[in-house]
Amino acid sequence: FLSKDNPLFTLSSKQDEGPFAVTKTDTKFSDVHGIDQVLHEIETVVDFLEDPAKYAKMGANIPRGILLYGPPGTGKTLLAKAIAGEAHVPFIYASGSSFDEVLVGVGSERVRALFQKAQKLAPCIIYIDEFDGMAAKRGSSSHGLCVNQLLSELDGFEQTKGIVFIASTNRKEDLDPAVIRPGRIDKLINVPLPDLEGRKKILQHYLNKIKLENPNYDVSKLASSTIGFSGAQLRNVINQAAILAVLEEKEAVTQKHIENAFSESLAGVKRPLLLEDIEKDIRAYYESGKALVSVLTPNARSIYQATIVPHGNTLSHVQTIGQSEYSITSAQLHALMDVSFAGRIAEELMFGLDNVTTSSIEDFKKCYDIAKELVLKSGFSELGYLGSSRDEMGDEMQERVDAEIDRILKESQARVTKLLKDHNEELKLLADALLERETLSGKEITELLADKLAS
Incomplete structure (x- = not known):
C-alpha cells in the first residue's frame, strides 16, 4: 500500500x-x-x-x-x-x-x-x-x-x-x-446527464465559487431550464456569467448576467449585424408566430425568450424550455411540430407567398423528422407500430408510410394557419413589441398576451 x-x-x-x-x-x-x-x-x-x-x-x-x-x-x-x-x-x-x-x-x-x-x-x-x-x-x-x-x-x-x-x-x-x-x-x-436535483447541486456548487450580488440566489428556475445540460455545460454557464460581470465592470454577478450566459449557451454570442427594416419586420413576425403558437398550444414547451437580435449563426430565435427529461408524448411531438411550422406560416400570412424567406429550411426539416418519428418509430399514427424501417418495407407499405407522414404534416400546417388567422391581432401585438424592444422574456410575452386573450 x-x-x-x-x-x-x-x-x-x-x-x-x-x-x-x-x-x-x-x-x-x-x-x-x-x-x-x-x-x-x-x-x-x-x-x-x-x-x-x-x-x-x-x-x-x-x-x-x-x-x-x-x-x-x-x-x-x-x-x-x-x-x-x-x-x-x-x-x-x-x-x-x-x-x-x-x-x-x-x-x-x-x-x-x-x-x-x-x-x-x-x-x-x-x-x-x-x-x-x-x-x-x-x-x-x-x-x-x-x-x-x-x-x-x-x-x-x-x-x-x-x-x-x-x-x-x-x-x-x-x-x-x-x-x-x-x-x-x-x-x-x-454516468448520465444530471437530473433536476443533480443540476441544482452542480449549479449551487459553482455559484458558491463566484461573487454573487444575491448570495441567496435560487437555482431552481435555472435548473429547471437546463434539461439536457451536462455538468460541464452548467459550469460553463456560471463561468460565462462571471466573465460578463467582469466585462461590464460590475462588483458582483447579477441574475441578469446568469440569464444572458444561459441564453448565449443556447443560441450563441450576440453579434453585431444591422438588419434592414423589411428584414427586421419579417424576423419579428417569424418569431412572434412561433411564440404565439407556443403560448396557445397545449403541451408546447414554455418560452424562455424571443429575440430579433442576431446570435451565433441565427438572425433571430425563440428559446423554449421544459421538455420532459426521460420521454415525450405524442401530444408534445405534435406541439413541437406546430411551433416549428409557425414561423414560416406567419411570414406567409403577413407578407405573402412571394416574400417568404429561406429561414424555415431547418424548421421544415425538423417537422419532417418529427412526422417520421411519429409514424416509423413511436407508432403514434393511424398505421400503429410498424416494427421496421422504411427501407425494409415493400413498395405498397412505403407508399402508405409516405402518405401518413404527408397527412400529419398537412394537418399541422392547417392547425397553425387557423390559429394564427384567428389570433392575428395578438400576432401583430407581439411583433410590434419585438420591433420596439428586440428581446422579450417568456414572462413578458405572457403578460403582453394575457389581457388580449382574456378579452
Whole structure:
C-alpha cells in the first residue's frame, strides 16, 4: 500500500513517462456533484483499494475493470480521480488516442508498459480516457495487435494485487465486445446527464465559487431550464456569467448576467449585424408566430425568450424550455411540430407567398423528422407500430408510410394557419413589441398576451 509519504507522491504531483502519467490527486467524492446514484455503485471499489487483503481473505474478487460510459461532460474523469483520491492511491492516466499505432507494434508495447508500471505501483488505478480510441472493434491488423495486448493484460493481472482498471467513453457501442465481457471489464456504469436535483447541486456548487450580488440566489428556475445540460455545460454557464460581470465592470454577478450566459449557451454570442427594416419586420413576425403558437398550444414547451437580435449563426430565435427529461408524448411531438411550422406560416400570412424567406429550411426539416418519428418509430399514427424501417418495407407499405407522414404534416400546417388567422391581432401585438424592444422574456410575452386573450 502506498502512503502519502511515499516518494512517488512527494517528489512530484505528476510524472510524465511516455503516453501516460502518474498523478497524485486530491479529488474526493465531495467534489463530485449531480451523480449521487453513480457514487453508490463505486464505494466498494474504494474499500477494496484501501484494504485488498480483506477481500482476498474472504475469497472475493472485486471487479477487475470498470467502464464509465455516458454523454460528454458528465464527470467520468472526475469520478475516476475521486476514486483514487478517496483511496489515496496513484492515478495512472492515459488517453485512448495515445495508443494509436503510428508504427506497427508501438500501441501494443505502450499497453504492456502501462500495466508493468501499474504492477510496480499497486495498489493503484489505471484510467484510460476516450477508451474507444484504444479498444474499438478490431479491423486493421495493427489496431488488432493493440486490442489483443490489452486483452492479454486484463486477463493476466491478479485482482488481489490491488490494481483497478477504469476506462471511460462516450461511444460504448464502438468498443470491441471482447474487451467488455465479464472477467475483463466486469462492471459497466452509466454516468448520465444530471437530473433536476443533480443540476441544482452542480449549479449551487459553482455559484458558491463566484461573487454573487444575491448570495441567496435560487437555482431552481435555472435548473429547471437546463434539461439536457451536462455538468460541464452548467459550469460553463456560471463561468460565462462571471466573465460578463467582469466585462461590464460590475462588483458582483447579477441574475441578469446568469440569464444572458444561459441564453448565449443556447443560441450563441450576440453579434453585431444591422438588419434592414423589411428584414427586421419579417424576423419579428417569424418569431412572434412561433411564440404565439407556443403560448396557445397545449403541451408546447414554455418560452424562455424571443429575440430579433442576431446570435451565433441565427438572425433571430425563440428559446423554449421544459421538455420532459426521460420521454415525450405524442401530444408534445405534435406541439413541437406546430411551433416549428409557425414561423414560416406567419411570414406567409403577413407578407405573402412571394416574400417568404429561406429561414424555415431547418424548421421544415425538423417537422419532417418529427412526422417520421411519429409514424416509423413511436407508432403514434393511424398505421400503429410498424416494427421496421422504411427501407425494409415493400413498395405498397412505403407508399402508405409516405402518405401518413404527408397527412400529419398537412394537418399541422392547417392547425397553425387557423390559429394564427384567428389570433392575428395578438400576432401583430407581439411583433410590434419585438420591433420596439428586440428581446422579450417568456414572462413578458405572457403578460403582453394575457389581457388580449382574456378579452
